[in-house]
Amino acid sequence: MKVKFFAQIRELTGCDAMELAVPDNATVDGVREQLMQQGEVWREALSANVLSARNQTLCNGSTAVCEDDEIAFFPPVTGG
Amino acid sequence: MKVKFFAQIRELTGCDAMELAVPDNATVDGVREQLMQQGEVWREALSANVLSARNQTLCNGSTAVCEDDEIAFFPPVTGG
Amino acid sequence: MFARVAQEDFSQQALYDELCAHDQRSRAGAIVTFTGRVRDYNHAGAIDGIELEYYPGMTEQALAQLIDKAVKRFSLTNAGIVHRVGRLANHEQIVWVGTCAAHRQDAFLAASFLMDMLKQSVPIWKKEWVGEQAHWVAAKGSDDDAAMRWLTEDKDS
Amino acid sequence: MFARVAQEDFSQQALYDELCAHDQRSRAGAIVTFTGRVRDYNHAGAIDGIELEYYPGMTEQALAQLIDKAVKRFSLTNAGIVHRVGRLANHEQIVWVGTCAAHRQDAFLAASFLMDMLKQSVPIWKKEWVGEQAHWVAAKGSDDDAAMRWLTEDKDS
Numbered sequence: 070m071k072v073k074f075f076a077q078i079r080e081l082t083g084c085d086a087m088e089l090a091v092p093d094n095a096t097v098d099g100v101r102e103q104l105m106q107q108g109e110v111w112r113e114a115l116s117a118n119v120l121s122a123r124n125q126t127l128c129n130g131s132t133a134v135c136e137d138d139e140i141a142f143f144p145p146v147t148g149g
Numbered sequence: 150m151k152v153k154f155f156a157q158i159r160e161l162t163g164c165d166a167m168e169l170a171v172p173d174n175a176t177v178d179g180v181r182e183q184l185m186q187q188g189e190v191w192r193e194a195l196s197a198n199v200l201s202a203r204n205q206t207l208c209n210g211s212t213a214v215c216e217d218d219e220i221a222f223f224p225p226v227t228g229g
Numbered sequence: 230m231f232a233r234v235a236q237e238d239f240s241q242q243a244l245y246d247e248l249c250a251h252d253q254r255s256r257a258g259a260i261v262t263f264t265g266r267v268r269d270y271n272h273a274g275a276i277d278g279i280e281l282e283y284y285p286g287m288t289e290q291a292l293a294q295l296i297d298k299a300v301k302r303f304s305l306t307n308a309g310i311v312h313r314v315g316r317l318a319n320h321e322q323i324v325w326v327g328t329c330a331a332h333r334q335d336a337f338l339a340a341s342f343l344m345d346m347l348k349q350s351v352p353i354w355k356k357e358w359v360g361e362q363a364h365w366v367a368a369k370g371s372d373d374d375a376a377m378r379w380l381t382e383d384k385d386s
Numbered sequence: 387m388f389a390r391v392a393q394e395d396f397s398q399q400a401l402y403d404e405l406c407a408h409d410q411r412s413r414a415g416a417i418v419t420f421t422g423r424v425r426d427y428n429h430a431g432a433i434d435g436i437e438l439e440y441y442p443g444m445t446e447q448a449l450a451q452l453i454d455k456a457v458k459r460f461s462l463t464n465a466g467i468v469h470r471v472g473r474l475a476n477h478e479q480i481v482w483v484g485t486c487a488a489h490r491q492d493a494f495l496a497a498s499f500l501m502d503m504l505k506q507s508v509p510i511w512k513k514e515w516v517g518e519q520a521h522w523v524a525a526k527g528s529d530d531d532a533a534m535r536w537l538t539e540d541k542d543s
Contacts, residue, residue: 076439076511125443126444145524146507146525147522148508148512149480149529202287221287223284223352226348226354227355227368228348228352228353228354229323229324240399241398241399242399256425256426257423258422258425259421260420261419262419263494266414268415270413333498336420340494375491
């Protein structure tokens with residue numbers, strides 16, 4: 070699956086996008102947990118108040134995801 | 150004193166402005182009463198819901214007036 | 230600040246530029262504009278334009294006082310209003326209001342306030358034309374209610 | 387209806403004309419615009435411009451959905467939104483919202499709604515520059531509260 074990161078999360082992790090293999094029956098929270106295993110900086114970046122989107126629509130942690138999805142993690146928005 | 154009329158009142162009376170001599174200690178209501186003496190059409194025009202202004206500032210019926218004033222009578226406003 | 234009565238049409242860009250150029254601190258984060266246009270219908274059906282009468286002298290003064298009140302009440306950095314008079318065809322621009330403030334809520338509230346109060350306190354009267362006939366428009370209770378909202382808040386504070 | 391993300395600056399007149407040209411019934415009596423500009427200060431002092439990051443694809447989609455929601459909720463005859471991204475200097479234009487409706491209350495409410503919801507649901511993130519340093523802006527509780535006002539009304543109805 071494609072995973073994207075924005076703003077503080079992108080800067081902290083130094084990563085704007087990655088391909089990730091996820092198990093069957095994964096959820097957004099599962100993906101986030103998996104990413105946080107990658108190291109301290111990932112844990113820090115993703116443990117704060119983080120929003121998520123599945124296929125460019127806001128979703129919550131319990132949303133189911135599959136291999137073809139585009140998942141994104143980002144901080145609360147501050148446009149306008 | 151100068152008296153001005155606008156909108157329906159101007160049209161009904163056929164008068165947009167006139168000079169009027171008023172007694173000492175007159176009020177806006179007194180001026181209005183005096184004008185209504187001029188005939189049926191004046192009575193009709195000035196007996197409805199009428200606003201008044203003294204020297205271009207909204208005022209009420211009990212406002213005192215003097216010879217140098219400009220008094221105006223008009224219906225509720227409908228601009229915008 | 231500006232408050233004008235005009236026979237001729239106005240330009241959105243020119244008024245917006247005028248509003249921002251004279252913005253007190255050139256730092257307004259929020260600018261709101263309202264434009265009112267002639268609707269081509271009323272409650273009874275189609276109309277053929279309107280005609281606006283005003284009280285030269287008092288109308289300009291009432292508009293200026295309204296702007297002044299809005300600037301103080303909502304901490305605006307600038308505000309302006311232009312109201313046309315005379316005969317106007319359907320869809321023509323009638324009135325423009327613009328407000329500048331540091332924050333959006335003030336700019337929105339002030340523009341609403343200006344329109345609500347204008348409809349209650351500025352001497353302008355509207356006739357609607359249908360063919361060769363023109364009828365004076367009656368003041369609307371809903372406009373009184375809208376203005377009352379602000380006046381009641383005045384009393385409370 | 388239009389909803390765009392843009393690097394380049396926008397023209398007030400061009401957006402206003404676009405909004406009115408595509409007004410469904412060309413009969414909107416009320417047009418409200420909101421323009422947000424870069425303020426030259428924040429709570430801590432002077433700043434030197436901002437930088438806006440977005441999520442290509444999702445941001446455009448979120449703006450379009452927001453416009454759609456506002457048009458339905460407030461019976462608008464048209465609405466549009468443009469949000470800039472990238473590096474912006476102090477006082478530059480950031481965002482423009484325009485609404486057309488038969489009556490002024492709908493046009494005002496819809497423009498407020500669009501700005502409140504934009505600040506809560508559209509993926510755009512702001513950095514403030516001070517000299518050579520840039521800091522991400524934290525989401526404001528007051529913006530959540532403003533959006534909550536509309537969301538609570540949704541639940542009630």
